[in-house]
Amino acid sequence: MEKKQYVCPKCGNKTYESDQFQATGGNFAKIFDVQNKKFITISCKKCGYTELYKAKGSDGWDILDFLMG
Template sequence: MIQCPWCGQEIELVDQECPECKTEVLPEHLMGSNGETNALEDAEADTADLDIETVIMNEFKCSKCGHDECITDELAMNGTGISKIMDINYHHFLFVSCTHCGFVEIYNPDVLRGYKSGKLSTVMDILFGR
């Protein structure tokens, strides 16, 4: 049993993959007890400067077919009530499509980023309409 460096669970590897988080765990990922940084810290440092779409594209693995290439696109939608009447699109979603099988996963970028995004596009939508 080892501790997965990605999800922190005590696991037994299955084909060099954590059965909990489905992330590849290599021997170099387990280093760090002798003062070296581990791969999780390195990955967090590497992704800190990237936008969320780039991070998703770099770490994508299709949950349907296992393919690792995708395309992303952001979509804005209006809600109900006054936003529908005035056609104000303030709901933003990130669509991630597998390039092999076409399976689509939908993410809320506000949750992934940790803050509300799309304020500029909402203001532009109010000022200029469609």
């Protein structure tokens, strides 16, 4: 996989911060309060524009590896 640097598509800034969160998906998960959907967020430090990625593999941190270059 090719690595590339993060560039905000809205303002062109190159600095970002990342985080992750979990959410429920489907009726079964809601009934038992199971957070079975994992997401990674990448937010521009300048304008706050945020991209959301579905986590996969090792908790989705492969997205960060892709962006960090």
